[in-house]
Every structure is written in structure tokens, then in C-alpha cells.
Amino acid sequence: MRRALVTGASRGIGRAVALELASRGIEVLVNYRERADAAAAVCQDIIDGGGRAIPLGFDVADPQAVAAALAPWVEGPEGIDILVSNAGITADGLFVGMDPEAWHRVLATSLDGFFHVARPLARAMARRRWGRIVVVSSVSGIRGNPGQVNYSAAKAGLIGATKALARELATRNVIVNCVAPGLIDTDMSQDAPEGLLAGVPMRRIGRPDEVARVVAFLCGDDVTYLTGQVIAVDGGLT
Numbered sequence: 176m177r178r179a180l181v182t183g184a185s186r187g188i189g190r191a192v193a194l195e196l197a198s199r200g201i202e203v204l205v206n207y208r209e210r211a212d213a214a215a216a217v218c219q220d221i222i223d224g225g226g227r228a229i230p231l232g233f234d235v236a237d238p239q240a241v242a243a244a245l246a247p248w249v250e251g252p253e254g255i256d257i258l259v260s261n262a263g264i265t266a267d268g269l270f271v272g273m274d275p276e277a278w279h280r281v282l283a284t285s286l287d288g289f290f291h292v293a294r295p296l297a298r299a300m301a302r303r304r305w306g307r308i309v310v311v312s313s314v315s316g317i318r319g320n321p322g323q324v325n326y327s328a329a330k331a332g333l334i335g336a337t338k339a340l341a342r343e344l345a346t347r348n349v350i351v352n353c354v355a356p357g358l359i360d361t362d363m364s365q366d367a368p369e370g371l372l373a374g375v376p377m378r379r380i381g382r383p384d385e386v387a388r389v390v391a392f393l394c395g396d397d398v399t400y401l402t403g404q405v406i407a408v409d410g411g412l413t
């Protein structure tokens with residue numbers, strides 16, 4: 176049985192990805208930062224559906240916490256075959272007035288968090304000659320969003336990291352791709368400005384499960400000659 180780690184999986188897109196992967200016969204490590212009860216509920220949903228899931232708490236922005244939590248999995252006989260790097264935050268505000276803390280906090284979670292988690296797992300995947308890494312970026316990282324210079328920078332950085340890492344690992348059968356959601360109905364998008372939907376050709380907000388199915392496809396055996404790509408799941412926005 177393959178095993179996946181999904182960061183930020185206690186709710187939203189991460190939760191939907193965890194459920195989707197589990198429904199495809201993959202054991203899921205359900206990462207959370209604070210909401211242990213929510214992560215436990217996700218695991219219970221998976222187990223009730225006949226799947227396998229284990230909650231795994233750590234803050235992706237904290238390198239020591241990540242190393243301690245991942246060590247048993249990376250160094251043990253049973254590794255992690257699939258990483259979905261999903262944890263992310265926003266701290267919006269116009270750039271000229273942006274608090275340095277808001278800049279650093281967003282980059283620390285999205286970009287540093289990816290580095291802390293993906294590096295040890297990529298090394299182990301390369302050793303085993305099989306792996307899938309899916310990075311959750313955003314359309315903000317492709318076209319930029321006003322009021323989100325920090326978030327857009329972090330998400331664009333993840334696209335660059337995906338492309339470079341895909342090239343590094345291509346001969347090791349470790350496939351690395353990026354998914355860039357548009358406006359998706361989660362807690363994060365509740366403060367999205369009115370009128371944003373008018374720019375979406377499909378004229379509706381996306382659902383987390385619609386992102387999750389694309390992520391799960393990129394994690395599976397059907398993807399063998401596709402790496403370093405950015406797939407926008409955005410109702411035609413980009």
C-alpha cells in the first residue's frame with residue numbers, strides 16, 4: 176500500500192485531497208498544525224470509508240518540528256511515497272503598507288514549509304526510485320493578485336521550485352507537479368472580494384473535491400511522462 180503525506184489536511188483542499196487519496200487505496204498521513212480534533216475527524220472519515228489514515232501534527236514553518244515528525248517515516252523501513260504540499264496561509268494587504276511580519280509569515284509557511292517537508296521526502300523517494308510530489312500553488316502565483324504581493328510571491332516561488340525539482344528528480348522516477356487552484360470554496364476564500372466570480376468564465380466558485388481529483392491523478396500511476404507542469408484548476412480563469 177502506498178503512503179501519502181498531505182500537509183494542512185485538517186480542512187479545505189487538504190482534507191478533500193486526503194479523502195480522495197484514501198478512496199484510491201493510499202494510506203494518508205493527515206498533517207495538521209493546531210486542530211488535532213479536526214485532523215482526527217478526517218482520519219475517522221477515512222477509516223469509516225474503509226481506508227487508512229494517521230494524524231501527524233507539525234507546523235511546516237518550524238524546521239525542527241518537521242524533522243522530528245518526519246524522521247520515523249523517512250528513516251524507517253516504510254517510507255512516504257507521495258507528498259502533497261498543501262499548507263498555506265494568506266495575510267493580505269496593499270504592498271505599500273504591508274507589515275514585514277505579514278510578508279515573512281506567508282513566505283515562511285508556503286515557501287519555507289515546502290522546503291522543510293519536501294527535502295527529506297524527495298531524498299528518500301529518489302533512493303527508492305519512485306515518488307510523486309504535488310505542490311499546491313495558486314492562480315495568484317501565475318498572474319498576481321492585488322493585495323496579495325506576499326502570497327503571490329510565495330506561490331510563484333513554489334512554481335519555480337516545482338519546475339527545478341522536477342528536472343533534478345526526472346531520472347529517478349520522482350514526478351513533481353504543481354496545481355494552481357482558482358477561487359475555491361474553503362475557509363480561506365471567505366474574504367475574497369465580491370465581484371471576483373465575474374472574472375471566472377465558468378461563473379462559479381470551485382469545490383475542494385474538484386481540486387482533489389486533479390491532485391490525486393498527479394499522484395497516481397497514470398502520470399508517467401508529465402513532470403514540472405502547472406495545472407490550473409480555476410474554471411478557466413487563467
Ligand code: NAD
Binds near residue numbers: 206288312
Ligand atoms: P484553508 O485555510 O482551509 O486550509 C489551509 C490549511 O493549511 C489549514 O488546515 C491550515 O491549518 C493549514 N496550515 C496553515 N499553516 C500551516 C502550518 N504552518 N503548518 C501546517 N499546516 C498549516 O485553505 P484552503 O483553501 O484549503 O488552502 C489549501 C491550499 O490551497 C493553500 O496552500 C492555499 O494557498 C491554496 N489555495 C486556495 C485557494 C482558495 O480559493 N481556497 C485558491 C488557491 C490556492
